[in-house]
Structure formats: C-alpha cells, structure tokens
Amino acid sequence: MGKKHKIKKLEKKVKRLKRDLKAALNHTSDVAPLAPKGGFPALPIIGGVRFSTAAAGVKYHGRQDVMLAEMIAGTTIAGVFTRSSTRAAPVLDCQVKLGSNPAQKAAFVVNSGNANAFTGANGPASVSKVTSGVAAQLNMPDNRVYSASTGVIGEPLPDGRITAKLAELASGLSADNIEAAANAIRTTDTFAKGAGAEIMIDGKPVRIAGIAKGSGMIQPDMATMLVFIFTDAVIDQVVLQGILSAQVNKTFNNITVDSDTSTSDSLLLAATGASGVTVTAENVAFSQALHGVMLDLAQQVVRDGEGATKLVTVHVTGAVSDQDAKTHALSIANSPLVKTAIAGEDPNWGRVVMAIGKSGATADRDLLSISFGDVLVAEKGWVSPNYSEEAAAAYMKHEELTIAVDLGLGNGEAKVWTCDLTHGYIQINADYRS
Amino acid sequence: MGKKHKIKKLEKKVKRLKRDLKAALNHTSDVAPLAPKGGFPALPIIGGVRFSTAAAGVKYHGRQDVMLAEMIAGTTIAGVFTRSSTRAAPVLDCQVKLGSNPAQKAAFVVNSGNANAFTGANGPASVSKVTSGVAAQLNMPDNRVYSASTGVIGEPLPDGRITAKLAELASGLSADNIEAAANAIRTTDTFAKGAGAEIMIDGKPVRIAGIAKGSGMIQPDMATMLVFIFTDAVIDQVVLQGILSAQVNKTFNNITVDSDTSTSDSLLLAATGASGVTVTAENVAFSQALHGVMLDLAQQVVRDGEGATKLVTVHVTGAVSDQDAKTHALSIANSPLVKTAIAGEDPNWGRVVMAIGKSGATADRDLLSISFGDVLVAEKGWVSPNYSEEAAAAYMKHEELTIAVDLGLGNGEAKVWTCDLTHGYIQINADYRS
Numbered sequence A, B: 001m002g003k004k005h006k007i008k009k010l011e012k013k014v015k016r017l018k019r020d021l022k023a024a025l026n027h028t029s030d031v032a033p034l035a036p037k038g039g040f041p042a043l044p045i046i047g048g049v050r051f052s053t054a055a056a057g058v059k060y061h062g063r064q065d066v067m068l069a070e071m072i073a074g075t076t077i078a079g080v081f082t083r084s085s086t087r088a089a090p091v092l093d094c095q096v097k098l099g100s101n102p103a104q105k106a107a108f109v110v111n112s113g114n115a116n117a118f119t120g121a122n123g124p125a126s127v128s129k130v131t132s133g134v135a136a137q138l139n140m141p142d143n144r145v146y147s148a149s150t151g152v153i154g155e156p157l158p159d160g161r162i163t164a165k166l167a168e169l170a171s172g173l174s175a176d177n178i179e180a181a182a183n184a185i186r187t188t189d190t191f192a193k194g195a196g197a198e199i200m201i202d203g204k205p206v207r208i209a210g211i212a213k214g215s216g217m218i219q220p221d222m223a224t225m226l227v228f229i230f231t232d233a234v235i236d237q238v239v240l241q242g243i244l245s246a247q248v249n250k251t252f253n254n255i256t257v258d259s260d261t262s263t264s265d266s267l268l269l270a271a272t273g274a275s276g277v278t279v280t281a282e283n284v285a286f287s288q289a290l291h292g293v294m295l296d297l298a299q300q301v302v303r304d305g306e307g308a309t310k311l312v313t314v315h316v317t318g319a320v321s322d323q324d325a326k327t328h329a330l331s332i333a334n335s336p337l338v339k340t341a342i343a344g345e346d347p348n349w350g351r352v353v354m355a356i357g358k359s360g361a362t363a364d365r366d367l368l369s370i371s372f373g374d375v376l377v378a379e380k381g382w383v384s385p386n387y388s389e390e391a392a393a394a395y396m397k398h399e400e401l402t403i404a405v406d407l408g409l410g411n412g413e414a415k416v417w418t419c420d421l422t423h424g425y426i427q428i429n430a431d432y433r434s
Helices: A003-025 A089-097 A122-138 A159-163 A166-171 A178-184 A237-248 A284-303 A322-334 A336-343 A349-358 A389-395 A423-430 B003-025 B089-097 B122-138 B159-163 B166-171 B178-184 B237-248 B284-303 B322-334 B336-343 B349-358 B389-395 B423-430
Strands: A049-054 A066-071 A076-081 A106-114 A145-152 A193-201 A204-213 A226-231 A266-271 A311-319 A369-372 A375-379 A400-406 A412-419 B049-054 B066-071 B076-081 B106-114 B145-152 B193-201 B204-213 B226-231 B266-271 B311-319 B369-372 B375-379 B400-406 B412-419
Touching: A003 B003, A049 A166, A049 A178, A066 A166, A066 A178, A066 A226, A076 A089, A076 A237, A089 A122, A089 A145, A089 A266, A106 A122, A106 A226, A106 A266, A122 A145, A122 A159, A122 A166, A145 A266, A178 A193, A178 A204, A193 A284, A204 A284, A226 A284, A237 A266, A237 A284, A284 A311, A284 A412, A311 A322, A322 A336, A322 A349, A322 A400, A322 A412, A336 A349, A336 B423, A349 A369, A349 A375, A349 A400, A375 A389, A423 B336, A423 B423, B049 B166, B049 B178, B066 B166, B066 B178, B066 B226, B076 B089, B076 B237, B089 B122, B089 B145, B089 B266, B106 B122, B106 B226, B106 B266, B122 B145, B122 B159, B122 B166, B145 B266, B178 B193, B178 B204, B193 B284, B204 B284, B226 B284, B237 B266, B237 B284, B284 B311, B284 B412, B311 B322, B322 B336, B322 B349, B322 B400, B322 B412, B336 B349, B349 B369, B349 B375, B349 B400, B375 B389
Parallel strands: A106 A145, A226 A266, A311 A400, B106 B145, B226 B266, B311 B400
Antiparallel strands: A049 A066, A066 A106, A076 A266, A193 A204, A204 A226, A311 A412, A369 A375, A369 A400, B049 B066, B066 B106, B076 B266, B193 B204, B204 B226, B311 B412, B369 B375, B369 B400
C-alpha cells in the first residue's frame, strides 16, 4: 500500500473516530443546546431594588462571584427552601428570618464557588459574619439580610473574601444591574437565566423580574438551584408567602434533571411596593404572571440540565388525585430507562408503562392510554390498533417532547418537566476527575 | 512535513481516539466484568425436580428459550412478585395459584423473548393455553403449573410455538439439567446465574439450588428478574412462604441497578420433600442457607447490571429503624450523582450527604459519619480531621466497594447492593436504535 493511500485511509479513520467520540460524549457546545435563543431577556426594572456584583475570588478567579440586592423599607419577603435534612447553613438562616419586620430595608447577598454546606460550626459563623457585614454597610438590621451560597461543599466559606468586598458592593448598587447579578450566581450553568412580566392591575403597571441558577456541577458540588424574584407590587408578607407556595408547587417543584435534591435550593421573592399597587391573595392576574415567570425560570434550569438534548413535558391526567398524578409524572420523568429511551429517540412506551406501574400511585393497567405528542401509542391495556411506529419515531426526533398519560380514573392532573439522560451526563459527573 | 512523519502522527491520533472512544463507551466485553470467576457453579442435585429446555423460537432463534421444571407430588411452593400496578399476565396467574393443593405434582414453565405484559385480553388467554398444555402433558391440575415470561412487552405471546414443544420438553426432563435451564431463561444477561447450598439438619443432608436471570434489556424490554429456587426439604407451604418473604427483604428487595421496577419480577421457591427432612419456621440453619443462596443470586444480578464496573455495598447503621436505614441506603444507591461518582472513582462524600438529606428518612447532619471502606471521610457534620483524599481515591479504584454511613441515632440497619452508572448504561439503553 502506497504512503498516499495509507494517509488517506488514516485520515478517514480519524474522521470517523472523531465523529463516534463526539456522539459517545454527546458533545455539548459551550452553551447548552436547549438554551433559549436570543440570550438573556430584557427584564423590567423593579422599583425599590438595586443590584451590584463583585469579583471576590471565593473560588473562581477573573469573574464576578458575589451579588448583592438591596430592597427599600417596606419590602415583604417570602421564601421556599430545600427540605433536605442535611441543608446548608444559609438555608437554615433564611428560614429563621422570613418573618422579619418589613418596616426596614432588606438585602440578598449571594456567592458562588462555595456552598457553605456540611461545614460544621463554621457554617452559621460565616453566615453571621457576611449578613451582619451587609447589615452594617447598608444600615439595616441583621435579620433583614438573607444569604445564599452555592458551590463546593464541605469546605469552610472564606467569608473574609466576601466581607472585604462589601463596601465596593454597596457603592456599586444600581437598578439596571440584574443581568450581572444573574451571571454572578452561576457555577457551571452554561447560560444566565432570567424571566420577567409586566401586567396592569387597577389600570397601573406591576412588574416582576426573576433570576435563577441551577443544574451545573463541579466536583464535589451538586446541582444547586437558587432563584431570586422581585416585584414592585404592595403585598402583605403572609399573602406573598401563600402566593409563592401555591406557585412553587406548579413550577419549581415539578422539574427534575436527575432526581437528586441539593442541600442549598432556595427561592426568595421580594415585593418592594414601589408601584403603589396592592395585590391581594385573590388577584388572579398577579398569580398568573408570577406563575409565568417561575415556570420560565424553572424550564431554563431543565434546559441547562447536564448533557440535556431534549426538553420533555410529562403530562398526566385522569388520576384519582393531583398528588397521584404528580407521583406518576415524577416516576416517568425520573426513570433512567425512560430518559435513556428519549435520548435514543426511541418511542419506548413499554418503559412508560413500567414507570407508571412502579410509582406506587393508583393505576389500572387496562384503563390507561399513552401518547407521544399527537401519536396515540397505547390504550386500554394494549398497543393502540392505529399505532404507527414510524410516526412515533419521527416525533421523537423533536427537541421538545410531550409524553401524555391518561389514567382514566378521575380528574387528578399534573405536569412535570425533565430532560433526557445522555453520555453528556455521565461525562460531566463521572469523568472530570481523569 | 514528510509523508512518513504524517503517517506516524495520524497513527498516534488513531490510537488516542480509539482509547478515548473505548473509555467513553466504557466498553464491556461479552461477559460482564463483574461476572463471578469460574463460570456456572456446580449445584447440588435436588431430589424430586427434573428440568428440560427447548428452542421454541419465541423470539430468539438458534438457542434454547423455554425451560420446564417438574416437581413431584407433595411439593410446596412459595412466591414473591413485583408490586407493579401494571404487572404481567403470568404474574397475576402465579399469585392466584400459590395456595394450590400440594398433594399433586407441580411445574414451572418459563419462556424468554416475550414478557406477555401489557397484552390486553391476549395475556391471560396465552397463560392459560401454555399452563393447561403443560398440565395435560405432565398429568397434573392446571393450578399446579406456574408460568413466567420475560422479553419484549406489548406483543402477544406466540403461545403456539411453546405448546408445540411441550411433548419434547416432557420427554427431555432430567435431574441434572439445571444449567441449561439457567441459560434458557436469559434475555440479554451476559452470564447464566446459579447458586446452591448443602446443609445437615438432624444429621441428614438438605440441599438448595437456585437460578436467576436479570438486568439485560432489549428494546422495548425492561430489566426483568426471574428467580427459581428448589430444595428437597419437607416444608409446609405457609412456613415456606414465611421463610421466603423474610429472606427476600434482606436480599432481592435490597438490590438496585437503576431504580426501575419490572412488570414481570417473579421469585418461586419449591420444596419437594425428597430428602425426608422436615424444616420448621424455627430452623435457623435452613433460613441461613437459603439466605446465602438468595444473596448470591441477587448479587449476580447486580454484577450483570448494564454497564456495571463496580459492585457497591451501601451499609447504613445507627438509623431510628431498619426501614429508615433502608430508605437512606436506597437513596444513596439510586442517586445518579453518587453512581456516576463511583464510576469516576471519585470519593465524593458530598453526594452521599446530599442523598441522605433528600431521602425523607430521619437524619441529623451533625451526627452522621461516612466511610469509604476503611477510610473515614466525614464525621460530626464535617469532613474528618484525619481524612486523606489520597487514601480515599486509592480505595475507589477497587472493583468491590463499601460505602458505610452511621447516622448516630439508633439501632436501625440495612445493607443494599448496587452498581455504578457508566457510559455503558447509556450505550445499552439509548443507543441501540441507531
């Protein structure tokens, strides 16, 4: 064989191997393939809130890693947090402070790079140093400063690096800085996450803007989800907490990337009242707008799920209760066999049957029907007589998919959002130590 | 650059790419790397049981895919089955037959290639044809014939292919044919699974032999676990069921490959009485021997888990109850983040903390300690002062690992066995449709 021929053959081999390797690793570009097109959205300015960021070098270097948000006196604050029994020190601190007197100013201070989780007695000590530092700097009581941390666990938070930046952070506060804030709280997120809404209530505008981070991991991190939402509505704290808790059960509590729950998940919602418009528990327009913002942010977290190439809506109807519907939906959304079938673009409804069967919630095999998009695949305990494998396989090639299950038992309903399970997930979580 | 130099460079590139690709796919050989050394074990002959196999072409061609086991009159039979609400027709049929009169002969008939699951009214009709066919062939009542099916779901069982082989199966029955039976029930298992024991009770030998299949999948299959165990002891049916149920909760119910539960899981235990030795509920030696056989088979299923390269024992102690300990252990064993860390040989104890936190069972962050093998990694809510990352990383390179968690709360204890989550798992379950 001539050298020229051999070179050609080897070059072909390299090309093929490169393609196979790329497929095997499900190679993702720098930004997740499911990232919203058009980049960070234009968000409304929320009266009564100012943001700033700083590069404190908590762990990362050469990037902003601390964000400060200051809210005016009168701001009410609601929150929901991870239920993990091993939750981090900042989470425990926030939970205590939720009932603080809204007459005073308030602040959120957040760092990336270190989660201050499983840090023993160092945990609350660091939280106290950071939050009392912010309180002194901005002239507010300690119990109005809420903190969150995300990043490596088990290492003491280098709180001095943060407190050294507080004067700089205080002087940099600005109303139009929310995108920088969204960037500062990222760990391995591939894009900054934001969503907003503007609605009219009693003929006056009310605005909502939120940012989130979630789903990236660096050893020995875990996926932490942090969400901060602001509105200029006037809302009583108890009402605000009620609205938030109701909406979280239809948005953030209905997403899953890999069934693993962080020790640091926190969502804080601040209502500054700057619009002068009062929102009560009965105001449907506000709840709907908040729902839209929260759902958008929640889906952005799934879109940035490790290795994700498909955004999947699991819609369960006909259950004996909403709770049962959610149990079935999460069982489907968390099943490794369902998630790998989706990655393989395989309309594998048998695995959906399996996931329903194992969930523990009520189901009758002979009443349930399953659809992938518009394709009815199974009904009455067997494959649908009109089922077309070709149509189902073609549907599975879409980037956004819906798996619909009707249990045929009652009126219970739930929607859950998830992503597929790919080589990229294994790559990110198993191989980085090489 | 000369051609010779270019060839050398390209060859180097090919070599590197091949290595990377192999690593990415976690390339497994034909037989799972964790398979027991030495092949199928020598099992004791169980008096009163005869086996035969046939190539019925249910789905596979050129291999044995049906097995028949015939037991003498007087044989008592106990069973445990999947709790899936979408369980298959043969499972429902077995559950009804468990109380059948032991005065008559009995049989197990098992096919691979088709699970007869989610097949509507065809399901029970096929079970009836096969079991009544066996009953007529072997001269026993229908309700003494137990069937199991494993393979593709949603397709009607071609029962005629099985009934056409019943005469051949009946004439081929032989006491020393158990290895062939273990092979006939395989789907994508990479090795046949068997385990046995011989103990002395009242100075007389009592024997136990069992076979299992589990953990392979072919689209649109799911992992089905089938287990058949035989003993020549004399055991009352109610006592036999009690012993079996107690042991299953310490063996098969404590393994997990991917948290997904099959629609067909079945374990049948037959006591022929041929030894003449009576075993009562109080006989510890028999229960211990049965435990050993069941644990061996259960661990073989994990060893054949898709893509598995590590066999992991999760040992939780100090829980407020055994049930709480098991909840924690399964939360750790099913966590995709823990399983990928193990695949990456990463002593990532932070993910173990996370899995304990999310389990829902009782834990106190500041009391728990975690060890990888002999390496104490965390205690009292923080990393151990003597923790050596080097020692832990070296330990993680072993093929068999133990993660031990002491919750420091009570006397509850559980052991769970699992495997790692690798590119091989994704490869098997997502990529085969290419």
